[in-house]
Amino acid sequence: MSAPGSGLTLEARDLAVEFASRGGPVAIALDGADLVLRSGEILALVGESGSGKTTLARTLTGLQRPTRGTVTVDGTPLGYRTRDLKPFRRRVQMILQDPAGALNPRHTVYDSVAEGLRLHGLAHRSDRTEEQQVADALSAAGLRPPERLFLRYPHELSGGQRQRVLIAGALALQPELLVADEPVSSLDASIRGEILALLLKLRAELGLGVLVVTHDLGLAWNIADRTAVMYLGRIVESGPTEEVLGNPQHPYTRALLSVVPEIERLEPVVLEGEVPDPTRIPGGCRFHPRCPALASGAAAAVEDACRTLPLTVLPAAEGHQCACHLVQSQEATV
Template sequence: MTATTPGAGAAGATPEGSPLLALEDVHVVLGGHGAPSARAVDGVHLQVRRGEIVALAGESGCGKTTLARTVLGLQRPTSGRVLVDGVELGTSRADLRAWRRRVQLVPQDPTGSLNPRRTVYEAVAEGLRIHRIPAETGRREDDLVAEALERAGLRPAERFVARYPAELSGGQRQRVLIAGALAVGPELLVADEPVSSLDASVRGTILALLLRLRDELGLSVLVVTHDLGLAWNIADRLAVMYLGRVVEAGPTEEVLADPQHPYTQALLSVVPETGRLEPVVLRGEPPDATAIPAGCRFHPRCPALAEGPAAGVDEHLAARCRGEALPLLPPSAGHTAACLLQAAKAEGPGNPAGAPDDG
């Protein structure tokens, strides 16, 4: 299928009810040419609707950054499809340029992302110049820069335009990055650990800003994070990723109030808001996309399998976990989890455990 990215004026061609962004069975294999191949993204379905905040959570090495790069058009999928407004994202320079105006990255490290020799004005104006927005819209560049800064909470803008990054606080630098993203008028922000480098006292204000922008501008946001506490505070839906696959997904409140997958339970156990005194310590090595195990890819580190009979897991079920591949989770089907143990628990004693219908 040959397709192109819909431009900003292509709304009339958008299939009715299509999400802004949809990933369909996306695979990304990295390496090769003598190096071990890494299945960094290994069959992911994901949707982001208009005006929705979706959190993609998991520890380092789970594939979430590679998936974010794929969403941004910086990494081409090995297979699968990236759909924008229901139309497959094209791979030509013109297609990707059009998409990169509609989607903008908010990096996690404002200190490393801002050029210390460039003023705030220059940092925010960069995207405007790349996409030639002043010429296209007939508006003055300085007006567009000021508008973006004020939307990002840097008011009045004239106090900030001539400053350098070293003259700003960490929170103000993060707002400059957000202003730079907003300046081009995107429909989707990809926020990569947007508050991980900030003091706890500042994090809440940046999350509140993202929520306000969603409400005022109708922005969609994909938040990439290792912190389920952040997802709890900001996201409408949550997808938990492990070793290249989404292992649990659904409305954030449902997933975090009743996590079904042992990996989600372990991540949630270290969130202070849960009130849990003893965090779940995962055994074994962190995810390695060059050595994906057979069966459930989480089974080498699964606390329930480690406890075995003490956790109510019989040997037959444990053998299935170690050898039976589970189907992929669908893009949007309520609260779903890819876990044979949870499926067996749901079926109750006396019934053979089957793989969940939706993975």
Template structure:
């Protein structure tokens, strides 16, 4: 049976802030030991708004985590722009500190992200102390920590104050990380593979929590994941990433019920619940980011090209670069020569 797609933001969107975080032509590169340059991001456009859940999907090595870290200023771009609430992001100083309070990153591995020597209380209170949020709030630090733990579904919160990470379950550790983010009253959350290390029985609880936070607090959430099935059940919009660029984006229901890009089709075909698509096994691995293929970067693995379906545009696939896909939230868009040729014929 096909999973039920998310129906989009409802009341949460109207309760939230007018916050918007966006990138334009973002490029991040790293020098390798061999003297070559790896283009981890090669022109990524994305928009995240308060009150919505966006899933950033792709295989390992596609650039998802690099994009997530860039959005909170942890990875410096070589080119392009990040804008927060309509203004270009400052690389340092007050602007960056303000962004890091209002846009919180929840890391993938709670066991590694939590200091084993810090109690739950200390872990959640850390952000409050860094941003000096207790003074003038009219509440004590302990009250703010308790409120954050309760919002993350850890009740009674006081019972966890003096416990250490090794005394918690995996789901509890993930909730502590989320509580630490919530303590500073952010507008957006960026969750990097938030359930990949959890048992299946716990994953649904954490995803339900993220949706609850969107509804109750109006938070925007960017979920970084390799799992299209997860994205189907939680996201309002989806951005599919391959080798440093977004290749397809749009409303979840449109993208996953009518995938256009051969890469999206292949990812979707291996979800067990999707019975209408024949499984597509992609050959090879994502190419070395120091040697991005000419033309369409997906062409060496493209099933449509290998089968002859894209024979009419084969030369373009192998030699003509595609433009960067706009991050504008409106509409269903795809970066593919074959799709573009069909659109021209149909028009």
């Protein structure tokens, strides 16, 4: 398969997504998110369930229309008409979390991979036959020899093979960016390593950009160039992975990292309670009801600000950033 040409930059600017129920309160799933993903890099989007990770990923890929804000593609706002989304989705492919549910049980591996080629009319607009394009995509996803899988059905494959078929279906379109939602959460540890190695290989050999949505900070540590940490619809810390995870600043990031087995230098922190209901977002810093720094008295000097003063949205900048009153207060006194 050939590498992408000029590369692509996908950017979220002040994205917000709200879901209204009939007669009920509005759920704020995303509340002002700035994020940039480029070809040739792996960006990990991490946080607990309910933090807004999947909503942000779906909005970036045009599957969810934002309530506010814009998605831009190389600086041009994304349009939501079919004629706009079709070429965009060839360049930006989403790999869903559950390969068993994402693959049609009545389709062979060959048809599952060829589906995108046919939908975009690529099967007959190439110097390679459809069969060659399907075989190349399966090979690029690590399924060799590809012809042996052409006539197999999803139930005849292992979990790792099904995940690779999904990746092959995306690669068949020669995208520039992949958005992978919890791509290894349902796989055994040995297979997880193989899929992560595959993503690294695709970045190196094809110049692909990859947004990996995950709750696993160990995964982010192993493969991501940059990491963004989400909590209750907002990005609360972001930057190069070695800085965000090697020197975490936000109490939320520190708590998540403290229970990662590979990282033993942090005292374990058990967060009390669950991520709050998105229909009842706390005032001030939205993390303050669960913040270990407040509970321990470490943030006493800024406690009023934590409880009452909202934090600004982090911009999509290159350096290490953190949205936390305590951190900002400490930086101001240095």
